[in-house]
Amino acid sequence: MPLYLNDEQTMLRDTARDFVADAAPVRHLRELRDSKNPDGFSRDLWKQFAEMGFTGILIGEDQGGLGLGHVEAGVVLEEIGRNLTPSPFLATAVAAVEALKGSAQAERRFPGILSGETIAALALDEGAKFRDTVGLKAERSGNGFKLTGTKQFVTHGHVADFLIVSARTAGAAADAEGVTLFAIDKGAAGLSAEAERLADSSVAARLTLEGVEVDADAVIGEVDGGRGLLDRLLAAGRAGASAELLGVGAGAMDMTVGYLKERKQFGVTIGSFQALQHRAAHLYSELEVARAAVLKAQQLLDAADPKADEAVPVAKAMSSLATALSVQEGVQMHGGIGMTDEYDIGFYMKRHRVLAEMFGDANYHADKLARAAGY
Amino acid sequence: MTDLDTFRAETRAWLEENVPASMREPVRSDSDANWGGRKADYSKNPDQKLYMDRMASRGWTVPDWPKAYGGGGLSPAESKVLREEMGRITARNPLNSFGISMLGPALLKYGTEEQKLEHLPRIARGEIRWCQGYSEPNAGSDLAGLQTSAEDAGDHYIVNGQKVWTSYADKADWIFCLVRTDKTRKQGGISFVLFDMDSPGVSTKPILLISGYSPFCETFFDNVKVPKANLIYEENKGWDVAKYLLGHEREMISGMGLAGPGGNPLIDGAVATIGLDESGRLADPILRAELALFEVRAKAFGAMSERFIDELKAGQAHPAQPSMMKYYGTELNKARNELVMAAGGSDALEWESERSGGGGKARAWLRTKANSIEGGTSEVQLNIIAKRILDLPSA
Numbered sequence: 001m002p003l004y005l006n007d008e009q010t011m012l013r014d015t016a017r018d019f020v021a022d023a024a025p026v027r028h029l030r031e032l033r034d035s036k037n038p039d040g041f042s043r044d045l046w047k048q049f050a051e052m053g054f055t056g057i058l059i060g061e062d063q064g065g066l067g068l069g070h071v072e073a074g075v076v077l078e079e080i081g082r083n084l085t086p087s088p089f090l091a092t093a094v095a096a097v098e099a100l101k102g103s104a105q106a107e108r109r110f111p112g113i114l115s116g117e118t119i120a121a122l123a124l125d126e127g128a129k130f131r132d133t134v135g136l137k138a139e140r141s142g143n144g145f146k147l148t149g150t151k152q153f154v155t156h157g158h159v160a161d162f163l164i165v166s167a168r169t170a171g172a173a174a175d176a177e178g179v180t181l182f183a184i185d186k187g188a189a190g191l192s193a194e195a196e197r198l199a200d201s202s203v204a205a206r207l208t209l210e211g212v213e214v215d216a217d218a219v220i221g222e223v224d225g226g227r228g229l230l231d232r233l234l235a236a237g238r239a240g241a242s243a244e245l246l247g248v249g250a251g252a253m254d255m256t257v258g259y260l261k262e263r264k265q266f267g268v269t270i271g272s273f274q275a276l277q278h279r280a281a282h283l284y285s286e287l288e289v290a291r292a293a294v295l296k297a298q299q300l301l302d303a304a305d306p307k308a309d310e311a312v313p314v315a316k317a318m319s320s321l322a323t324a325l326s327v328q329e330g331v332q333m334h335g336g337i338g339m340t341d342e343y344d345i346g347f348y349m350k351r352h353r354v355l356a357e358m359f360g361d362a363n364y365h366a367d368k369l370a371r372a373a374g375y
Numbered sequence: 376m377t378d379l380d381t382f383r384a385e386t387r388a389w390l391e392e393n394v395p396a397s398m399r400e401p402v403r404s405d406s407d408a409n410w411g412g413r414k415a416d417y418s419k420n421p422d423q424k425l426y427m428d429r430m431a432s433r434g435w436t437v438p439d440w441p442k443a444y445g446g447g448g449l450s451p452a453e454s455k456v457l458r459e460e461m462g463r464i465t466a467r468n469p470l471n472s473f474g475i476s477m478l479g480p481a482l483l484k485y486g487t488e489e490q491k492l493e494h495l496p497r498i499a500r501g502e503i504r505w506c507q508g509y510s511e512p513n514a515g516s517d518l519a520g521l522q523t524s525a526e527d528a529g530d531h532y533i534v535n536g537q538k539v540w541t542s543y544a545d546k547a548d549w550i551f552c553l554v555r556t557d558k559t560r561k562q563g564g565i566s567f568v569l570f571d572m573d574s575p576g577v578s579t580k581p582i583l584l585i586s587g588y589s590p591f592c593e594t595f596f597d598n599v600k601v602p603k604a605n606l607i608y609e610e611n612k613g614w615d616v617a618k619y620l621l622g623h624e625r626e627m628i629s630g631m632g633l634a635g636p637g638g639n640p641l642i643d644g645a646v647a648t649i650g651l652d653e654s655g656r657l658a659d660p661i662l663r664a665e666l667a668l669f670e671v672r673a674k675a676f677g678a679m680s681e682r683f684i685d686e687l688k689a690g691q692a693h694p695a696q697p698s699m700m701k702y703y704g705t706e707l708n709k710a711r712n713e714l715v716m717a718a719g720g721s722d723a724l725e726w727e728s729e730r731s732g733g734g735g736k737a738r739a740w741l742r743t744k745a746n747s748i749e750g751g752t753s754e755v756q757l758n759i760i761a762k763r764i765l766d767l768p769s770a
Contacts, residue, residue, distance in 0.1 A: 002451070002685035003678065257765050272768045277761035284760055285699045292682040293675035310674070317668075318675040366667035369674075373639065375646050375657040375666070 001303075003295055005075070012068075013075045016054070020079040023048055026344045029084045033201040039159050040203030041086040043119075049089060050116025058097045058236075063106065064114050069302035070094075070236065074243030074294065081247020084344075084351050086202055088119045088156055090240045096120035096164055098236035099229055103220045105183050109162065121160035122237070123151035123207055124230075130360040134179045134230075136209065138167035144215040145169070147182065150208050153357070157205030158195035161186050164233070165209070170224045179227045181220040188212050200350035235312050238359045239301055242294045242312075242319040245355050249287050249323030252330040252348040256280065259334055276333060283329050290315075290322035310372065313365035320356040327352045382453055386460045393429045394466045395422040401638075402467060404735065405590070410471050412504025413548045430469040431500045437475055439688070440483070444491055445499030451688030473542070474498035474505040476627040478551050481567075481620040485608040494569070506572070507624070508538040508552030508594060509617070516755050518553075519562045519614060523596060525554035532556070532568065532606075534576075534599040540749065544579040544592035547572050551620075557611050567613030569605040576600075586741040587726070587734070624750045625697035626683075629704030631746055633673075633680055641711060642666065644736075645718035662717060669714055676707055695763035702756035705746035712740040 005013060024045055032042065049055050057073050059065025066072070073094050080087050092113055100106045112118025126135055126149070136149030147167055157163060163184045170178030184191065190212040193205040221229045257280055260271030270276055297315035300308035327349040331338040338345045356362065376384075397420065402408045409415070409423040417424040430436050433447055438454040440446025449457065479498055482491055497503045514521040523536025534554055544550070549571055557564030572579075576599040581589035608616050645666060650658045657663035683700055686692040715736055716723050723740075725731035747753040761767045 002455070002689065003682040004686050004689070004691060257767070260767060268770075269768055272770045274758070274761075274770065277765075277767050278754065278757040280765055280767065281699075281702075281757040281760035284765060285703045288696075288699055289672070289675045289679045289703060292679035295682065296678035311678070314671055314674045314678070317671040321668075321671070362668070362671070363664075366664070366671050369670055370657075370663060370667040371655070373642055373670070374655070375642055375651065375663060 001299055003292065003299065005071070005295075009071055009075055012072055013079075015052075016076045016079045017082075019048075019052055020076075020083050020085055024083055024085040024087075026084050026347060029086055029201060029347060032086060038195070038203070040156055040197070040201070041088060045085075046088060046119065047116040049087065049093075050114065054089065055093045055116055056110075056114045057093055058101070059110055059114060060101075063110050065110070070239050070298040071295065071302055073236075073240055074298045077240050077243040078247035078250070081244035081249075081351070081355075082251035084200075084248070084251070084347050088121075088160070090237065090244060091122050091155055091160075092118070092120040094240040095122055095233050095237040099164055099181060099220055099233040100183070104217065105220050109183065112161065118161045119156065119159070121154050121157040121163050121205070122233070123154045123157060123163045123165040124234075124359075125153040126151060128152075130357070130364060132176075133173040134166045134168050135173035136165065136167045138169050138180055138182065140169075141213060144213060144218065145180075145182070147184070147209045147212040147214065150206065152204070152206045154193075154205045154207055156203060157207055158193040158203065159186075163191075163207070164220070166226065166230055169226075176227055178224050179230055180223050181226040181229050181233075182214060182218045183220055184212065184214055184218060188214065198354055200347070200354045202354060234359055235301060235308060238312050238316040238365075239294070239297050241355050241358050242290075242297065242315040245319040245323045245352065246287070246291055246294050248348055248352050248355065249290065249319070249326035252323070252326045252345060252352075253280075253283055253287060255345055255348070256283075256326075256330040256333050263335075270333075279329055279333065283325055286322040286325050290318045293318040310369065313368050316360065317362040317365040317369075320352075320362040323352045324356065324362075379452055379456060383456045383460065386457055387463070389433075390460055390464060390466060393426075394461075394464060395426050397422045398426040398467045398469070399465050400467075401465070401640075404732070405588075408467075408471050409469065409501070410504055410543070410546070411501025412546065413502070414504070414546055415501075426467075427469045427501050434499065436470045436472075436501065437479065437499045440479065440495065440499065444483075444495035445497075446495075451685070454688070455685070470501045472498060472501065472504070473507055474503060477507060477620050477624050478505050478569075480623045481551075481616050482607065484619060485567075485616050489604075490607065503548045504543070504546060506541050506544045506547035506550050506594075508541060508550045510540045511537060512539050516752055518617075519565065521553055521555060521565065523552070523554050524558075525556050525566060525568065525601065527556070528600075530603055532601045532603065534568070534570075534596045534601050536596050538594040538596075539582075540591045541579070541594040542591055542749075544572070544594045545581055550577075550594070551607075553613055553617055556613075560611070562614040563611055565613040565617065566610050567607045567616040568601050569607065570599065570601045574599050574601070584741070585744070586738040588738060588742070590742075621751065622694070622697040625701035625756070626687075628746060628750045629683075629697070629700035630680070631704055631708045631743070633677055633704070639670075641715055641718065642670075644715060648718055648720055648722060662714075666714060666718070669710060673707060673711065676703060679703070693764055695759050698751070698756040698759040699764070701750060702747075702753050702760070705743075706753060708746050709743050712743045716740050 053066050054076050056065030057068050061067035138145040138147045165182045169180040190210045192208045195203050195205050197203050263270045294315045297311040300311045330345045334345050337343050435447050438447040438449045438457050442448040511521050525532035525534045551569050556566040576597040578595045579592040582591050583589050652658045719736050723736040726734040
């Protein structure tokens with residue numbers, strides 16, 4: 001398969017580009033922030049995503065979705081990134097759908113996701129940095145389980161209709177096996193969420209589960225056998241976050257290069273200075289390489305090719321590094337105006353920082369690759 | 376089964392049958408690679424010739440060239456399958472050749488039918504080894520300032536002047552050369568000609584480099600007679616051909632940024648020298664982190680190369696994209712070789728010992744420093760990206 005978008009994917013990109021830029025440009029994020037919107041995103045916009053069919057992008061056609069893949073989900077996410085659109089799309093339509101696919105939960109949850117009624121959140125992180133460890137306990141209790149522990153960095157976890165929670169049903173926190181995934185409804189007794197606004201104006205929850213009781217049917221997949229499912233969720237999430245990062249990086253670069261062509265100093269446009277040209281050209285190169293890495297990972301995931309195990313960490317690390325450069329160079333090359341709240345470039349810097357941490361940062365993924373390569 | 380699946384199955388079977396075992400081993404040094412040509416010596420490794428001839432018989436030294444010119448006539452999808460199947464068995468490139476990577480594409484675009492039929496099949500079969508006469512002592516990054524002159528003498532030109540950094544000029548059979556046919560115009564006074572290095576008046580002098588090797592030469596032309604039939608495209612329009620060819624040269628050089636097929640000598644070397652700690656991690660944690668972050672970029676660039684080739688074959692690549700590939704690939708290769716030296720420690724410093732393969736790592740490390748200079752410096756590539764891709768204004 002050639003490593004570029006095919007005609008259908010290009011058409012989808014054009015549609016998504018127009019739609020997101022029109023419905024939720026950076027101004028939309030600014031309005032949500034300035035109005036101190038408690039959700040951190042717009043339910044109306046989520047409905048519009050559903051009307052476009054986007055929320056069902058990874059759901060099979062037999063279940064009412066579009067039956068498309070990670071390349072197509074990435075096409076939409078790139079536009080979300082380019083416009084810094086606050087959206088539950090990555091958590092709900094990509095990661096959660098991937099985890100629920102083929103499970104008994106799918107029939108129950110997918111209709112709401114398709115109609116734009118339902119929003120999912122991912123409760124995975126247990127410390128300030130993403131790690132593979134799962135310590136939150138789920139003990140057998142009656143016909144079901146009782147969950148106790150804490151999670152953090154749960155984007156819109158305070159308002160999500162259901163949560164996907166990784167929990168330990170056997171063994172110790174650092175063990176690979178003995179993990180189970182649960183789908184837990186909003187408002188479960190013993191579940192409390194502390195909403196925190198983050199640097200990028202999104203809202204993430206710190207969750208406390210104090211003996212939250214769930215029925216056995218809350219289990220996604222097999223008890224103790226959730227690692228494979230968790231890996232699948234994470235791979236989808238990482239490929240998706242990489243695509244969103246790419247959009248953030250590309251958006252910041254376009255804005256910066258545009259500014260270089262407008263801003264005049266010493267009587268000429270500053271884009272004619274070789275010092276700035278070289279920085280911009282280097283940035284372009286890094287982003288091109290990242291784009292290739294991301295598309296490669298998406299294609300391999302869609303082909304269920306085991307080489308995705310390497311390509312996904314490469315994509316997440318590379319898109320984080322390239323976009324870090326893009327937003328940092330963006331602020332620097334804008335000069336003083338880049339430091340103002342009024343100008344959008346700073347929003348790109350903040351969004352990158354959040355996405356870079358999500359599902360493991362560049363160092364985490366570089367380490368993962370090194371271990372897989374035996375050093 | 377689709378046609379492509381059938382092609383893959385047949386290709387796999389043919390390669391299994393026809394690629395000699397020694398040609399599935401990594402190339403150990405520059406002299407271990409096959410460059411073809413009249414002066415090639417296959418007595419040490421007859422498999423090189425056998426493998427090249429077998430591949431050439433199917434047109435697979437140049438899989439996507441038309442069959443009429445010695446190519447395989449493969450579609451982009453088929454040549455990708457061939458590359459993948461060769462990679463699967465770590466088959467070597469059967470023929471390294473500036474004729475294939477640089478001159479061929481320029482001839483296909485700008486040559487007359489007669490010129491194509493004369494030169495392309497001989498390139499495809501590895502019969503003629505080509506060198507490139509571009510840089511001069513006073514024309515490096517400012518290549519269009521070249522002064523080697525070609526005087527009109529009726530049915531031929533008389534060429535006088537000097538080239539420098541001519542890779543393998545002393546081993547080459549023919550040269551593609553930029554000459555000045557009009558002194559009153561800069562770019563518009565350059566022509567692109569071909570001639571035999573055995574022509575009277577041509578001499579070469581190898582230049583000793585910091586690596587201790589002499590892959591580059593000074594090349595002198597003293598009243599060399601070049602038939603006008605060997606002019607490519609039109610007189611004074613050689614700069615168009617030169618730039619087009621440079622794009623292909625940059626593609627080729629960017630390939631140096633790629634890890635070879637099979638294993639990873641950088642990581643294997645680090646583990647062999649430094650060892651692993653009890654948790655299975657490289658015992659030098661800072662070097663390990665540097666390696667791991669380098670590998671992210673190297674693997675991402677691997678995907679970029681695949682994407683670039685696919686886009687190129689589909690006519691979707693930006694015409695200046697080879698500059699990005701060249702810039703990134705060569706800077707990556709330099710970084711890789713710095714890490715090879717850091718991982719190798721004092722073992723890698725030995726310059727002549729048998730154990731070090733005659734200073735293999737040290738010499739390769741020093742050689743890579745030319746990567747970001749030859750074929751246009753990194754700074755020239757960044758200028759091109761800024762102007763042609765980002766559309767930033769000239770000073």
